[in-house]
């Protein structure tokens with residue numbers, strides 16, 4: 001049987017020395033140079049000692065998650081998921097990949113799923129206009145429980161839910177098991193509570209109750225997502241260096257970054273992968289973008305992730321990819337076996353711009369366009385790799401999530417950084433807490449207020 005994922009790195013390599021690609025000598029040097037780091041990483045995976053392997057322990061939680069999803073489905077027409085970043089992007093990716101963008105408009109036996117992942121009064125107001133709170137269950141997902149955007153949304157919808165006569169014990173809270181405000185609230189409400197493994201960071205948590213419950217609500221078997229991840233895990237952890245796809249790709253991406261390819265584009269050739277692209281952006285950016293190395297040196301690690309959609313973005317950003325700065329490496333993601341294809345009937349036979357479509361399928365046209373795009377980029381000196389997905393299925397998506405999580409953690413080792421923290425986002429949060437009047441930030445408030453007014457005075461305003 002065909003593999004869940006196939007990785008082609010052939011067009012990251014060149015036949016001779018080439019500044020934009022990996023040369024044969026550089027490639028040959030991978031094993032002696034990085035082999036030990038990779039084999040150590042494999043050992044950590046095999047021993048299930050990496051935070052990402054905590055997902056496999058979540059198998060035990062699946063029966064309870066299924067039961068909860070079934071109950072919510074029986075009682076409610078809608079499920080409203082409140083979360084942001086890693087607490088929402090994975091669920092969005094699962095929904096889009098397995099059900100497409102029109103899930104909420106289709107007729108089916110499962111509840112509609114609304115994922116609100118922004119603090120935006122206009123958006124919230126629009127949602128309120130279409131969601132009947134009396135027929136809506138709430139899932140509040142926050143690893144830390146202190147993320148201010150999600151907390152504000154929860155406060156608002158909790159009140160609307162109460163006003164609509166909602167049963168407090170049906171609210172679902174998904175969070176870290178620590179002693180924090182969100183757990184206190186869960187106990188106070190006596191509501192449903194699911195815990196995320198303590199050492200599983202939010203952006204790596206899609207393969208836990210964070211992704212599993214919304215998936216199950218829409219009828220996706222989360223055990224199949226996890227089974228796909230387990231297949232990828234086994235291949236990454238057990239395949240020797242020379243044939244290991246993760247070793248080859250991760251090492252190429254790191255070496256290309258060092259050679260100045262500072263932007264990593266994921267060019268997804270399926271609208272079903274659009275949200276996966278957003279999940280990838282957070283995972284790559286927050287994990288690898290680090291000022292300090294593990295030994296405290298200022299290194300400003302990482303490359304900038306970008307998500308693009310084929311064929312759509314051939315008509316927007318492709319021009320820049322091909323002829324703009326030579327600072328990008330591109331990964332194409334394609335689907336080998338589409339669940340449906342559409343054959344084009346004969347039309348306008350006398351018009352040469354239209355006649356040639358007759359008998360072609362849209363799927364075939366998309367794969368021709370993907371190949372044409374990739375080939376022209378490689379021809380223009382832009383290194384490209386390709387990930388081919390066997391089909392649209394939970395197993396494939398689980399494997400894809402896990403593969404990119406492992407890719408990030410391995411390349412994090414090469415950068416010598418911690419891929420599991422995000423110190424850079426804390427300062428902005430602290431200013432928000434202080435200015436919003438959070439009690440335990442009262443001492444810091446005057447200094448922040450002064451800094452804010454100084455900052456605003458520095459603005460140079462021009463009229464249009």
Ligand SMILES: O=P(O)(O)OC[C@H]1O[C@](O)(CO)[C@@H](O)[C@@H]1O
Nearest residue numbers: 084085086087142143144147202
């Ligand atoms: O799940 P939480 O704790 O609400 O955090 C949401 C997001 O905020 C961050 O902590 C910072 O952006 C992300 O890492 C995380 O996914």
